[in-house]
Amino acid sequence: MMQALKWAIPAVIVAGCVGYLIYSASGGATEYYVTVSQLQTQAPSGDVRVAGVVQNDVQKSGGLHVTFTEKDGTASMPVEYAGTLPDIFRPGITVVAEGRLGSDGVFHARTLLAKCPSRFSTQPYTQ
């Protein structure tokens, strides 16, 4: 009995700490991961991550500043981002923008992630 207790007490303490850490760390750091249409209709608060396809209207200005339209099948929205573009960035690829939808309807992205070119082919060869 003593043996089991000696074992159980540290386990419970550590488990409690871990649970607390997960809870407190998630609180501020969780973001919603939405599609463009979801973002426009539901407007979740705080920073969100939006996935969409880059359209053909990429415009770069003033060095590290770019605007483009992101679309997810139905809805589209303009995105504004200042920073280094991922290598693979070009019209037609899927990007994940992290940031906030401004009142002007433009999404101000803090970070921009593009999906790595697939090691596992996204386009099986069709003839």
Added chain:
Amino acid sequence: MAIIVATLLLFLAGPFVLWPLIKTPDEPLPPARPGTSP
């Protein structure tokens, strides 16, 4: 076609895999001592 290849390979592997069954039996082993094999 692949099935033909597979069957061929299995036939080739057969003797190797079944060798313990096919070979002439070894000398009978001394009776096992208790506690050596669970």
Added chain:
Amino acid sequence: MILGYLGAGALLAGVVMGGFSALLSFWAGWRENDVFIQVGRRGFYAAAAMTVIAALLLEVALLTHDFSLAYVVEHTDLSTPTPLVAAGFYGGQEGSLLYWTLVLGVLGAASLVASARLGARISAYATGILAAILSFFLFVLAVVASPFDLLSVTPPDGLGLNPVLRDGGMLIHPPVVLAGFASFAIPFSFACAALLAGRADAAWIAHTRRFALLAWSLQTAGLLLGMWWAYHVLGWGGYWGWDPVENVALMPWLATTAYLHSSQVQERRGRLRAWNFGLVILAFLLVVFGTFIVRSGVVPSVHTFAISAIGPWFFAFFFACVVFSGGLLALRGAGLGVASGQAPAVSREGAFLLQNLLLIGVVAVVLWGTVLPLVSGLLGTQRVVGAPYYERATGPLFAAILALMAIGPLLPWRHAGRPTLRALRWPAATALLVLAGLFVAGVRSVPALLAIPLAASAGATVVTEYGRAALKNPAIILRRRRRYGAYLAHLGLVVVVVGIGASHFGQQEKDVTLQPGEGVTVSGYTLTYTGSQQRLLSDHTEFIAGMRFGDQTLEPSRATYATLGGQALTHVAISTTSVADVYVVLAGTNDDGSASFRVFVNPLVTWIWAGGAVVILGVVLGNVGERSAAPELARRRIPITLPA
């Protein structure tokens, strides 16, 4: 075309042979029929041979540019350099699965060769489990995702590799990581076999220790190589993004780290048996789960994986593995908890137990973050967490683990007393000194102030141990290679932690647009933009910028591939010293002649790579050529048979 049929045939033969081996081995093990146990084992060898044949055929198809195979077309073309063509073997979904299976077959066979001395039953059951896993993979390869699928019309050329992937990192990182994943299957199989056979002793641990070490080493190297590749090639200034693919490689590593330490308690004291079984099983389950997550597309990741047909199969396999191993633990677990004697709390054993708890805690944190999108998506709006979550939640746990690394080796197996307290003054003093030094140097980041002194104290413990041995009798170091090799690995890890602490929390970054002649200063380093050149090549246009830095000129470049819709490829320019990396990315060139850069100063990055090498060195020096006297020793010590 022939190669396609031969390969498909080999895979099919492998499935049949593997299935045969599995069924026969389980039956023969149950019946303890020695002849059929041997037949079953040979069946595994034959299935492994079929896998080798299939692998060779695929490699030949790639190297001969056999474009009748869809896989060859999708991952190579005539202009791809030969090493990358060869690497195409593991570069795609189907090929990487075959590579996984190949490693499993070869290592599995190696582990079975000497397994008979563990006892007929364990050996048979281990064969059965390994054969079952092998058969599953071969089945998926033969039926669901075959690398040998043929095209009805052979195209004249392939699609080739995306420019971003045309790099040495692609050659070495995937095969190491994949081999690491595959090798986790061996300890798992033997652990489950032991449970099935009703054996709770440590014989299986001694037998599989080598494979667990190999799996751990491969995973360590794989993680570091991945970090190195991300840092040098991908150009975002960092090396770890807590992406699902990365997390999935990290979690089994953590579980195996715990196991490698905790297994010592079982070997010496016969305790923590349930933990060891649990950790080994957990590591493999995490690998299978991770493979499912990463190849099914269910969790958003920076690494694109097409939502593929193999997802559901891997989920089913994962489920089967959980039921099988979980059921075994539940049924046999009751007998495992029985320990002989009392374990003192403040002792090396207590430290190992605490280490287990902490490392599992980290696994829980990382797992939760990784599956949150999946779980939340099922219940409502999908949510994700980013680096801040992982850092905040794992940070304190890692700090505690570092403290354990400093204290643990100094604790005796029996109850710790005054001598221990005296020995602890060295690490304690080191920690305080380093903390003071950092503070004076202006470091204010709390995580860095925590991590680096603790890491330094762990390093001090290693040095103290080596010093004590050297003073008493240096021959001890050679005689107890396992321990001192492990200490060296600890030291390497310490160096890695310091490198990560400094480069992550001490990173300076600046975005700047410069005209030729203008300069920028980051963290005391001054760079001057000297102008750029443009080169026009067949499939891309390249801009090369010159950045003068001291007496060297860094040349970050940016290539644009018109044929690929304007996709870019940045070539990062890095100036490396042991103190810091000056890391320059050319973000773009502008019409007015200016160029935009992102400049990073990353302190102590080289310590990460150097430390990693020391870790591997420590493992190798401590274990290569080491005789495994252990199986007999372990078997003699606590030969408890579990209630059936």
